[in-house]
Amino acid sequence: MAAFGRKACQKFPSSMYIGSGEDFEIFCQPCDRDDIRLSAFCFCVDCEEHLCESCFNHHKRAKPSRHHTLLDKHNMPKSLQVSSQPDPHALPGGLTKPCSTHKKEMIKFYCHGHNALLCSVCVTLNHQSATCHVDYIPDISGNTVNSNEYSKIIIEIDTMTGIFKDTARNLKKMTEKSNASFKDVLAEIKKFRKEINQRLDAMEKEAENAAKSLKKDNDQRLKTAQATCDDVTKDLQESSDTIKQLNTSKEADKLFMELKNAEQLLKENERKISQLTTAGDVKEYHFELNLDISTLFENKKSLGTLTTKALKPQINVPAKLQSKQFSYQGKVNARTSQDEERCWITGMTLPTSDILVAADCKNESIKMININSYSIIDQLQLHTNPWNVTTVSKDKLAVTLPVSKEIQFVSFSSNRLKKTHTVKVEAECNGIYCYKEQLIMLFQSPAKLQITDLKGKVLKSITKNTNKEDIFSQPMHVTASSSSIYVSDNKKKAVIQLNWQGEVTGTHSVLGAPAGLAMLADGSFFLSDYHEDICKIQNISSDCTRGEVVLKDLKRPFAICWCEANKTLYISSFTENASVANFVQVYKMS
Known part of the structure; x- marks a missing residue:
C-alpha cells in the first residue's frame, strides 16, 4: 500500500475520476480528513467512502459499522465519492434524541449489561467488552408499545406520584399542627407572664425570641421538603404523560428511551422517599414553665424551657389489591x-x-x-x-x-x-x-x-x-x-x-x-x-x-x-x- 505522507490536501469535487497510472491514486477519505494520504483498500457502501486497510479493519470490529457492506479493491468505485444524495440509511424517525455525552450524536443503541442508552461513539469507546450486550434500538423496540415493561413503569410512576402527593398533604398537616403548637406556646408564655410582675419583661422577650428562632428553622425545613415533593411530582407526571403519549402514538423508539429514562428517574426518586421520613426533623413546640420562678424568680435566669418533639411524615405505599385470575x-x-x-x-x-x-x-x-x-x-x-x-x-x-x-x-x-x-x-x-x-x-x-x-x-x-x-x-x-x-x-x-x-x-x-x-x-x-x-x-x-x-x-x-x-x-x-x-x-x- 502506497503512502503519500502527511500534507495539507485540497478538497476534491463530488467525483474525481482516475486517470493513467502516472496521474493519482484513489485514497482513504477518513484519513485524508486528518491530512494523511493512504491508498484505498476497499469501499463502504453505507458510508459512501473509500477506506485504507487500517480503517477497513476498524470498520469490521466497531459495533455501529460491523454490518456495513464493504467492496474490495477490485470491485470498489474508481472515483472518489462525496455523497450528494439523501442518506438511504438515515436514522429512523424515533432516534432523534442527542447523546448527553456526545452532543452531536443521536442515541440509537442500548447496552443490556449497563442498562444504558448509547450513541455510536459511546459504543465504540466504552461498550466493546464481553460483559456488554449492545443492540440497535429499532431491532428490539418493536414490542415496546403496550408491553409489560410499559405497564410496569406506568404503575410504578403512578405509585410513586401518589406517595409524594400523600407526603405533601402530610407535610401540610404537620405544618398546621406545628404552627398551632407554636401559638399555644406563645399563649402559655403570656399567661405565665401575667402571673408574675413586670420584672419578667426581659425574660419573656428572650423566651419569645427563642420560640420564633425555632419556628424560622422549622419553616425552612418544611419548605424544603414541600419543594422536593412538588418537584418530584411534576417530573413524574411529565414522564408519565410523555410515556402515555408515545405509547398512544406508537412511537416505539422514543417510548423505549423514555421508559429507560423513567426507570432511572424512579430509582433516583426512590432514595428521596426515605429521606423525606426525616423531613428535616420537623418540630412541635412545648413550653415548660419554671415553677421556682413563681415563688422566687430573683434566683432564676430564664422564664422557662422550650422543648421540641419531632413530627415525621407518614409515607405509605398505597395498599392496592386488584383481583387476579x-x-x-x-x-x-x-x-x-x-x-x-x-x-x-x-x-x-x-x-x-x-x-x-x-x-x-x-x-x-x-x-x-x-x-x-x-x-x-x-x-x-x-x-x-x-x-x-x-x-x-x-x-x-x-x-x-x-x-x-x-x-x-x-x-x-x-x-x-x-x-x-x-x-x-x-x-x-x-x-x-x-x-x-x-x-x-x-x-x-x-x-x-x-x-x-x-x-x-x-x-x-x-x-x-x-x-x-x-x-x-x-x-x-x-x-x-x-x-x-x-x-x-x-x-x-x-x-x-x-x-x-x-x-x-x-x-x-x-x-x-x-x-x-x-x-x-x-x-x-x-x-x-x-x-x-x-x-x-x-x-x-x-x-x-x-x-x-x-x-x-x-x-x-x-x-x-x-x-x-x-x-x-x-x-x-x-x-x-x-x-x-x-x-x-x-x-x-x-
Whole structure:
C-alpha cells in the first residue's frame, strides 16, 4: 500500500475520476480528513467512502459499522465519492434524541449489561467488552408499545406520584399542627407572664425570641421538603404523560428511551422517599414553665424551657389489591434419572424469564429448568441438602445448606450450573433472599433474621422487638422490597413485615401453615399455605392489612416463584405422594 505522507490536501469535487497510472491514486477519505494520504483498500457502501486497510479493519470490529457492506479493491468505485444524495440509511424517525455525552450524536443503541442508552461513539469507546450486550434500538423496540415493561413503569410512576402527593398533604398537616403548637406556646408564655410582675419583661422577650428562632428553622425545613415533593411530582407526571403519549402514538423508539429514562428517574426518586421520613426533623413546640420562678424568680435566669418533639411524615405505599385470575398451564417434571428419592422442592428462583432454578432438598441438588420447554437442562449435585435458592446477579445464585451451616454460591452460564465458593454462617440457615447485593437470611435456632453482604459480613441481626419480645418462632421463607422485608413464620401462623432497620411494621395472620413468598411489581406478594385442610395461595397487600385468595384446593403448595415478565406462578408441593411432589405446577395470571 502506497503512502503519500502527511500534507495539507485540497478538497476534491463530488467525483474525481482516475486517470493513467502516472496521474493519482484513489485514497482513504477518513484519513485524508486528518491530512494523511493512504491508498484505498476497499469501499463502504453505507458510508459512501473509500477506506485504507487500517480503517477497513476498524470498520469490521466497531459495533455501529460491523454490518456495513464493504467492496474490495477490485470491485470498489474508481472515483472518489462525496455523497450528494439523501442518506438511504438515515436514522429512523424515533432516534432523534442527542447523546448527553456526545452532543452531536443521536442515541440509537442500548447496552443490556449497563442498562444504558448509547450513541455510536459511546459504543465504540466504552461498550466493546464481553460483559456488554449492545443492540440497535429499532431491532428490539418493536414490542415496546403496550408491553409489560410499559405497564410496569406506568404503575410504578403512578405509585410513586401518589406517595409524594400523600407526603405533601402530610407535610401540610404537620405544618398546621406545628404552627398551632407554636401559638399555644406563645399563649402559655403570656399567661405565665401575667402571673408574675413586670420584672419578667426581659425574660419573656428572650423566651419569645427563642420560640420564633425555632419556628424560622422549622419553616425552612418544611419548605424544603414541600419543594422536593412538588418537584418530584411534576417530573413524574411529565414522564408519565410523555410515556402515555408515545405509547398512544406508537412511537416505539422514543417510548423505549423514555421508559429507560423513567426507570432511572424512579430509582433516583426512590432514595428521596426515605429521606423525606426525616423531613428535616420537623418540630412541635412545648413550653415548660419554671415553677421556682413563681415563688422566687430573683434566683432564676430564664422564664422557662422550650422543648421540641419531632413530627415525621407518614409515607405509605398505597395498599392496592386488584383481583387476579389464574389458569392452569400444566406441570414440570422435576425428577431426573440421577434422583434416588422423591422430589421435595423447598425453594425456587428465576434468574431469567426463561430459566427456573429449583432446590431439591430430598435429592441434595439444584435443578435448572427451561420454562418454555418444561424440561430440566442441568442438575448440580451438592454435598448436603439445600433448602432455598436466590438470584444474586445475572450469572450467580446463592443456595442455603442448613446442615453444613453454609451458603453455596453457584454460577450459571450456557445452561450449566457450577459451584464456585461457600460462605460459612453461624447457624443452620434455611430461608434466603438477595436484594441489591444484600443477603437476607433466616435461622431457626435461635429464630432470627440476619442481613449480610455477599462475603458473609453481618450488617444487621434481628431477633427481638422494641418490647424485648422474640419476633420470630419458626421463620420459613423471606422476600423483600425497597421499603419492607416479609417473613413467613410457621409457628406464629403469620407473615411478619419489618422495615430495613429491623422494626416490625405489620403482620398478616393465617389459619394454617404459611410457607413460600413471592413479590409482585405492584408491591403486594403471594403467600402459600400448605396446611392439609387449607392448601391455598393468597395475594397480600404491601402493608399486610388485606389478603385475597387467588388459588385454592391445591395439593399442599409449599415453595412458590413468580415471573413478572410472563405473569406466571410456579408452585411446588410438600407431600409424601411422589406423583405430586415430583412436579412443579404452573399457573398463568390473566
